Amino acid sequence: MQIMTRRLPPARSGFVRRPLPAVLGLALLAAWLPAPSLLAQTPGASLYLEHGCYGCHGHQGKGTHVEQANNLFPKPPVLLAGRTPFLVSEDVFRAYLRLRAEQQPQQPSVMMPHYSAEVLDDAKVSALYAHIMGFPVDEPALEDTVLGWLLEHAQAR
Amino acid sequence: MMEDSDKSTLTRRGFLGGTGLAGTAAVLGGMASPASAQPAAAASASAQPPSAAQLARDTEVVEPPVVSGITRRPGSDLMVELLRDLGVEFVVANPSSSFEGLHESIINHPAQPNRNPELITALHEGSAVDMAHGYGKATGKPMVVMLHATVGLQNAAMAIYQAFVDKTPIVLLIGSDDGFIQAHIADDLAALVRPYTKWDAAPRTLPEALDAIQEAWIQAVTPPCAPTLVVVDSHLQKASAEGVALPSLRPPQFPLISTADAELIASRLLGASNPRLDVGRLRTPAGVERAVRLAELTGACVGTRANQGPMSFPQSHPLCGPGASTDYDFVLGLELPSPHFSIAGPELGSLAGRDEAGVGFSIVRGRPAALGAAERRSADAEASLALIIEAVLAAGSTAARASSIRQRSEAHGTRNREVRLTTLRAQLQRRLRGWEASPVSTARLYAELWPFIADEDWCIGSQTNFSGGHHADLWPHDKPYSCLGSSGAAGIGYSLGASVGAALAARDHGRIVVDFQGDGDFNFMPGALWTAAHHRLPLLIVMHNNRAWHQELMFVQYLTGARGRGTDRAHIGTTLRDPFVNYRAIAEGYGVEGIGPVADPAELAAAYRRGIEVVKSGRPFLVDVLTQPR
Numbered sequence: 001m002q003i004m005t006r007r008l009p010p011a012r013s014g015f016v017r018r019p020l021p022a023v024l025g026l027a028l029l030a031a032w033l034p035a036p037s038l039l040a041q042t043p044g045a046s047l048y049l050e051h052g053c054y055g056c057h058g059h060q061g062k063g064t065h066v067e068q069a070n071n072l073f074p075k076p077p078v079l080l081a082g083r084t085p086f087l088v089s090e091d092v093f094r095a096y097l098r099l100r101a102e103q104q105p106q107q108p109s110v111m112m113p114h115y116s117a118e119v120l121d122d123a124k125v126s127a128l129y130a131h132i133m134g135f136p137v138d139e140p141a142l143e144d145t146v147l148g149w150l151l152e153h154a155q156a157r
Numbered sequence: 158m159m160e161d162s163d164k165s166t167l168t169r170r171g172f173l174g175g176t177g178l179a180g181t182a183a184v185l186g187g188m189a190s191p192a193s194a195q196p197a198a199a200a201s202a203s204a205q206p207p208s209a210a211q212l213a214r215d216t217e218v219v220e221p222p223v224v225s226g227i228t229r230r231p232g233s234d235l236m237v238e239l240l241r242d243l244g245v246e247f248v249v250a251n252p253s254s255s256f257e258g259l260h261e262s263i264i265n266h267p268a269q270p271n272r273n274p275e276l277i278t279a280l281h282e283g284s285a286v287d288m289a290h291g292y293g294k295a296t297g298k299p300m301v302v303m304l305h306a307t308v309g310l311q312n313a314a315m316a317i318y319q320a321f322v323d324k325t326p327i328v329l330l331i332g333s334d335d336g337f338i339q340a341h342i343a344d345d346l347a348a349l350v351r352p353y354t355k356w357d358a359a360p361r362t363l364p365e366a367l368d369a370i371q372e373a374w375i376q377a378v379t380p381p382c383a384p385t386l387v388v389v390d391s392h393l394q395k396a397s398a399e400g401v402a403l404p405s406l407r408p409p410q411f412p413l414i415s416t417a418d419a420e421l422i423a424s425r426l427l428g429a430s431n432p433r434l435d436v437g438r439l440r441t442p443a444g445v446e447r448a449v450r451l452a453e454l455t456g457a458c459v460g461t462r463a464n465q466g467p468m469s470f471p472q473s474h475p476l477c478g479p480g481a482s483t484d485y486d487f488v489l490g491l492e493l494p495s496p497h498f499s500i501a502g503p504e505l506g507s508l509a510g511r512d513e514a515g516v517g518f519s520i521v522r523g524r525p526a527a528l529g530a531a532e533r534r535s536a537d538a539e540a541s542l543a544l545i546i547e548a549v550l551a552a553g554s555t556a557a558r559a560s561s562i563r564q565r566s567e568a569h570g571t572r573n574r575e576v577r578l579t580t581l582r583a584q585l586q587r588r589l590r591g592w593e594a595s596p597v598s599t600a601r602l603y604a605e606l607w608p609f610i611a612d613e614d615w616c617i618g619s620q621t622n623f624s625g626g627h628h629a630d631l632w633p634h635d636k637p638y639s640c641l642g643s644s645g646a647a648g649i650g651y652s653l654g655a656s657v658g659a660a661l662a663a664r665d666h667g668r669i670v671v672d673f674q675g676d677g678d679f680n681f682m683p684g685a686l687w688t689a690a691h692h693r694l695p696l697l698i699v700m701h702n703n704r705a706w707h708q709e710l711m712f713v714q715y716l717t718g719a720r721g722r723g724t725d726r727a728h729i730g731t732t733l734r735d736p737f738v739n740y741r742a743i744a745e746g747y748g749v750e751g752i753g754p755v756a757d758p759a760e761l762a763a764a765y766r767r768g769i770e771v772v773k774s775g776r777p778f779l780v781d782v783l784t785q786p787r
Contacts, residue, residue: 142585
């Protein structure tokens with residue numbers, strides 16, 4: 001067999017990453033730490049990890065692509081500010097967590113676990129909300145990633 | 158009707174339960190072959206603990222056993238010659254005293270020492286069967302697995318079950334030595350796995366053994382394809398072969414549609430203004446070639462399952478796709494349902510029928526009624542395609558028909574390409590979500606590898622559903638072996654062994670095999686890494702390392718939440734933390750070079766570049782990637 005000599009296509013090595021908004025810089029830096037780290041940086045990050053939020057929503061709230069295997073369960077939403085109604089404010093977020101646990105206990109959760117104040121008090125909800133709201137919402141352009149190369153390669157076939 | 162039928166060469170012996178459909182019918186009826194049917198004795202057999210002398214042979218430095226009747230031409234030499242004539246490339250085993258005769262013949266046969274077949278060393282019997290499973294799906298041919306009596310067979314049981322559900326041909330040769338450890342022998346060894354093997358025999362003479370091995374091979378490759386089993390007594394392996402000849406080779410007999418049906422299908426394909434083929438999993442690459450030929454002859458657009466499993470229609474073929482119009486007036490289903498006409502191989506029905514103890518599985522294979530075609534034939538689509546093509550060619554062509562087919566094909570080609578690119582763009586856009594995230598998104602886990610293998614001959618040997626299966630939408634699957642699909646019974650521990658088997662099929666063909674390897678699955682039988690290193694296999698192992706049995710984490714987390722007791726302990730028993738597993742170190746321990754853990758997605762391309770370099774030099778490589786959960 002021959003040693004592979006082909007390198008990445010030129011477009012691949014010349015990717016230009018779009019500058020992220022400065023406000024997201026710290027959050028992104030934290031996100032790039034080796035993970036799933038048990039050395040979470042903030043109380044909210046610790047809660048997000050300990051309560052397994054990442055299990056359905058991903059470590060940065062970007063979801064887990066479970067739609068690629070439709071038989072999998074559950075099918076969680078993306079946790080991004082501006083895209084998820086129950087993240088519009090901390091009050092709404094808290095109410096959502098409490099909804100079935102305390103206001104409608106006779107209606108057990110069929111998807112998202114419910115969280116009473118007993119298992120996640122208001123201070124923890126605040127910390128968790130702050131952590132979630134810090135998730136980066138920006139995404140690179142297709143052509144700035146290897147995904148763009150995939151499209152070019154397919155078009156050239 | 159049977160393909161390749163050559164009744165003049167049939168040398169059926171009374172001890173065999175039958176051949177072809179007759180044999181299948183016997184199995185379906187729950188009948189074992191007379192030579193293997195010893196149910197009453199099996200029920201009363203007792204397993205005694207080994208004596209000190211018996212254990213000593215396995216565990217201490219002792220004199221080799223006195224073997225009476227040493228011969229220069231033992232029965233096992235003939236067995237090896239038969240396997241060669243049947244086209245068996247590999248025999249995989251973990252070594253055992255009960256098949257040492259066969260073992261020695263494989264590696265020392267005077268005419269073909271350790272070639273055709275070559276002995277492959279596995280570190281666990283389950284892993285050995287997984288290798289045969291992957292090889293069988295990549296080639297459509299059976300690999301032979303040697304297993305040691307009760308203990309080896311039971312180690313292999315789960316993997317056999319998966320191959321059975323996955324309709325994969327494998328021939329199991331079970332060594333048995335009634336003079337050895339009593340706990341290793343049984344009156345009816347095959348009974349241990351009979352509910353999920355298609356056919357078995359326990360021959361008592363060397364000629365019977367040779368016939369049984371051939372019949373096992375035939376039964377394995379004849380639809381419904383499945384693992385088959387022969388108990389090969391140690392004494393038969395060591396017996397003199399003087400005066401014993403190899404049996405005449407008997408070609409498999411594939412159930413075919415009738416000539417009248419072939420002509421009917423041909424006329425409907427040619428008479429339709431917008432015919433379509435819907436292609437499922439055929440048996441071998443020859444079947445895929447036939448499907449391509451039929452599509453091109455008739456200008457039919459084609460549906461495929463090539464991104465879900467092996468032996469289906471190439472995705473990049475111009476005719477593959479919905480076509481210029483989805484208003485199809487005749488759809489031919491090939492191993493798939495169709496609203497008009499479907500050809501699908503016979504199924505093994507409920508396993509309970511084979512389970513004499515009454516412990517059983519309900520129907521685990523096929524639900525023919527679900528096919529729901531207006532017309533359905535229980536026949537092998539691959540073999541039947543030859544008849545249909547023949548009928549299409551016999552129908553002749555006119556200039557008008559040829560022009561119509563050409564124009565239709567061109568229109569399909571144009572439209573299918575548009576659909577492919579439009580769909581791909583949309584799928585790529587969705588994969589941008591979490592692109593920069595660490596741990597690495599599962600989409601990026603796949604996408605970053607593509608530039609390194611896009612122009613290579615490649616095969617995905619593992620199941621991919623737990624890691625998102627992103628190749629299904631992003632990569633074109635154009636070879637019969639591009640994607641080998643899932644494990645069959647959704648059992649865990651399959652992917653590494655199956656990928657090693659696929660890499661054996663790839664080794665001499667310049668092909669790269671990729672194993673998208675879940676960490677939970679990996680830890681069942683990591684010893685397959687050593688097999689990959691030892692046999693110099695072109696295998697890239699990409700760890701989808703989410704440090705969990707993640708589906709189970711989600712289940713437990715859901716339940717803890719639903720019960721209102723908090724989700725902060727759901728990781729107990731569902732995650733691989735404290736300590737984290739060092740897969741690179743494990744790989745290196747087995748002689749496989751590795752990189753990782755890679756948590757920064759920006760480092761992934763470099764890791765893949767190094768991995769592909771190593772794999773192309775003929776050695777396995779492991780890239781451990783910390784990933785998002787899914």
